[in-house]
Amino acid sequence: MELVKHLNWRYAAKRMTGEKIPQDKLDYILEAIRLSASSAGLQPYSVVIVEDPEVRKTLQAAANNQPQITESSHLLVFAAWENTTAEKIDEYMNLIATERNVPVENLAQFENSLKKNRLSRSQEDNLKWASRQVYIALGTALAAAAEMRIDTTPMEGFNPDRFDEILNLKEKGLRSTVILALGYRDKEKDPLASVKKVRRQKEHLFINV
Numbered sequence: 001m002e003l004v005k006h007l008n009w010r011y012a013a014k015r016m017t018g019e020k021i022p023q024d025k026l027d028y029i030l031e032a033i034r035l036s037a038s039s040a041g042l043q044p045y046s047v048v049i050v051e052d053p054e055v056r057k058t059l060q061a062a063a064n065n066q067p068q069i070t071e072s073s074h075l076l077v078f079a080a081w082e083n084t085t086a087e088k089i090d091e092y093m094n095l096i097a098t099e100r101n102v103p104v105e106n107l108a109q110f111e112n113s114l115k116k117n118r119l120s121r122s123q124e125d126n127l128k129w130a131s132r133q134v135y136i137a138l139g140t141a142l143a144a145a146a147e148m149r150i151d152t153t154p155m156e157g158f159n160p161d162r163f164d165e166i167l168n169l170k171e172k173g174l175r176s177t178v179i180l181a182l183g184y185r186d187k188e189k190d191p192l193a194s195v196k197k198v199r200r201q202k203e204h205l206f207i208n209v
Helices: 002-009 023-034 053-061 086-100 104-119 123-147 160-166
Strands: 045-050 074-081 151-155 174-183
Touching: 002 123, 023 045, 023 123, 045 053, 045 123, 045 174, 053 160, 074 123, 086 104, 123 151, 123 174, 160 174
Parallel strands: none
Antiparallel strands: 045 074, 074 174, 151 174
């Protein structure tokens, strides 16, 4: 019931005050992202946390000059892996072995299955798959931020190639997928701050079979 209450409070803020988020609340949101669901637990993405005002000003020009880019406390850029490689899967297997204190050899069946599934696909298919995984993490971030009473604005309206260039993402094997502004709503400047939340009625949204 608490989650539904927080989601009713949440909306995509159009203007923000620039006030900084307390570090503990930011850490909570980031930890929720880290713990988010992901296919096979692989988490084929990274999240770039942008605070630098000059960098954000440059990014804003590549994001249709949306004010939240510079008015937010922090800007998160969710960047999908450009490709899923055997090396990345090996790294993941070693992490599992370390965290669960088991020999990596015990994970051979899981490793082979994951490699067969992912390495047989094209780079384009793997990027599309990784991008879908990003959106699961984004949803978790939205819910966690709402719980902390931190406003958010998820955005796709930006030039990914330009973001990749500014943040040097291609050199890291990453492609920017979606961005999330975190901060506090500006009730005086945002015309949507006080309007009723509108969503489709459940009888029109859900289909029982």
